[in-house]
Each structure stands twice: as structure tokens, then as C-alpha cells.
Amino acid sequence: MASLANLWASLTAATTTTATAPPLLIALVLVILAMAWSPFVSSSPRWNPAGRNVLITGGSQGLGLALAQLLASQGSNVTICARTESKLQSAVDSIRASAKTSAPSQRIDYVAADISTFAGAQHVVASCPVVPDTVFCCAGGAKPGFFLSQTEADFQAGIKTDYLTCLSTAHAAANAMARAYPVVASGSGDKAAASTPAPRPKIVLVSSMLGFMGLVGYSQYTPMKHAIRGLAESLRSELLLYGIDVHAYFPATILSPGFDEENKTKPKITRDIEGADEGLTPEQCAKKLVRGLQANNFFITSDTVTDLFRSSALGSAPTNNVVLDRIMAVVAWIALPIWRHFEADKAIKAHRQQHYEDLGLSSSSSSSSSS
């Protein structure tokens, strides 16, 4: 407290000397703070894919496949998993083709399994050639539609495909990692485990921009992506016990096979609103995800708009940059309500008439209602 008081005293002394000093000083303090928290001075070493044993769920296509190819090209041993074996086989061929040719010991494997159950995920983790030290939970996907039209089965599919795949993979992986890579030596006098400077294991959960906000047509999916954010916060806290790092990734549109599939049932109003986002290829997203991991960001994003939503939804979650994130939150404070009111909500209300007709409902406020 004494040193804080001293600092304050010297700051106020300095600021009274000239009229321009206060803003300059404040700016200087902010820059120093930003630097202090930037990844450049981070004490933990940059995550290096070379030699890591990586498990990627949903690795047969889209983001998971692009990530597998990228990490294989940088020397990771990669196991991918998904349900459809034929897709896994051709994915493994393409990952091998991008793998580092200079490392003949590099392993690329696949496991076909449904990971929406604990048994399925445990089977996948146990089938990896060694206990994975890095796990990416990419499996997921949306079936967009209007809330009134979607069925109980649609919502249950969302819970399984999006939340339970993440939950069961994280649970199986954390159990295996905590036992295989202990941070504390198990027996007294056994210094082996503690003295090995192994990189920290990582679990990466894939959420979505829709883990920070909600949008018409995505009620089957968005709550699950919010749940994944809650899971990431819970695990970031609890897995500190085992020295396991947890991150969550929040991509906006990924131009993947899954995106083509969901567009088949996506309402026009949803397509119109989300059209503001052009999307990124799975390869671009994979690169940005790895960059976010290397910057040691807890909530990883790959575009500025998602960053606005992220900065305004942080709560007590770690910032990526203690100063810039708070400045971004001020921009979001102004920009997001304007967007919601004048873009999204306005477009949705303008769609009412058409929607009542599509649904075959009659609108009391509409004199030209059909049927």
C-alpha cells in the first residue's frame, strides 16, 4: 500500500507541472500496463506444435481437418476422430501428405467413434498411441431453424452434437492428462516428474461467436456454445490443480462442409443478418487458433467483430490484453446496441409479415393474412 501511495504522490506531483502532462502520463501508464501483460513478456514458453501428441475431435473435415494438417506440417503427432470412417480415412491421407517429411517417426492416426457419450470419448482417448498432451474439441455443428418449428429431437441433437461432445472429450482427456502428466511428484523423494520441464498439457474447446451472443434461427445451437464457454471457465479454474491449460475458441463463420450443410435449413432472415460476416476458410481459422494459443489467450477469436463481443462479455475471465480489451469494451458498449437495434432487430421485424405467411399463422395486426 505504501508503494502505491508513493506512486500516486509522484504521479500527481508530475501532473501538476504542466497542463498537458495528465493525459500524457495516463497514456504512458496504460502503454506500460499493456506491455506488461502482452504475450511478449509472458513467462511461459510459446506453445510449439513440434513433437506434441495432439487429439482433434471432428478432425475429418472443416476446422478440425485444417488444424490437423497445419499441426502435422509443424511436426505434431496427430490423432483425429469423427463418426464416419470413410471420411476419416481420406482425411488421414491428406494429413499425412502435409506432415513433416523430415520426421519419419511422426504418427498420424484416426479413431472412428461417437464422442457424445463418456464411453465414446474414453475409448477415443485410450486409443491414442500415447496420452494426448493437447486436445482440440472441434466436433460440433448447427441445424438452424425457427424456434417454433424445431422439434424436441432437434434440440436434443444440439445438446449431444455441440455440448456433450465437448464435455465428454474434456472429461476423458483431463482424467488421462492429470494422471499421465502430473505437476507434483507422486512419492516423497521422487523428483523425476517435477524436474522434467515438459510443456503444459492443453485442452481447447471450440465455441462460436454465438457463444457470446444470440441470433434468430440458432436457438438449437447458441445455448450449447454458451455452455461451452461456461465449461471453459469452470475448467480453466479447476484444471489449474493439474497444470492443464484450458482455452476456448470463438470463430465466426467458417466456410466448411458443415456450413454448407447448415445453410440447407437456415432461415433467410438468419442468412441475411449473418451475411455481414464474410467468413474465413478452415485453414485461416486453424492458423488464427494456433496463433491465439501461442499468445496464451484464454478466449481466442479470429476476427474483430467477435473480439467486440468477447471484450463486452468477459466477466472475470482473463483478458488477452488488459488495456486493449477494456478499450474494445468501450467501443462495443456503443457499437453493439446500435447494430442490434438498427440492423438485426429491424431486419427481424421487417420479416414478420413474410414469416407469418411462411408459418401459416394468421397475424391479428395484419389485415392481409392468408388462410
Ligand SMILES: NC(=O)C1=CN([C@@H]2O[C@H](COP(=O)(O)OP(=O)(O)OC[C@H]3O[C@@H](n4cnc5c(N)ncnc54)[C@H](OP(=O)(O)O)[C@@H]3O)[C@@H](O)[C@H]2O)C=CC1
Ligand atoms: N462452420 C461455421 O460457420 C462455424 C462452426 N463453428 C464450430 O466449429 C467447429 C467446427 O465446425 P466445422 O468446421 O463447420 O465442422 P463440420 O461441421 O464441417 O465438421 C464437423 C466434424 O465433427 C464431427 N462430429 C460431429 N458429431 C460428432 C460426434 N457425435 N462424434 C464424433 N465426431 C462428430 C464430424 O464428423 P462425423 O459427422 O463423421 O462424425 C466432422 O468431422 C464446430 O464445433 C462448430 O460448431 C463455430 C463457428 C462457426
Ligand SMILES: CCCCCCCCCCCCCCCC(=O)[C@@H](N)CO
Ligand atoms: C459493430 C457490430 C457489427 C456486428 C455484426 C455482427 C454480424 C453477426 C454475424 C453472425 C455470424 C455468426 C457466426 C457464427 C456462426 C456459427 O457458429 C454457425 N455457422 C455454426 O456453424
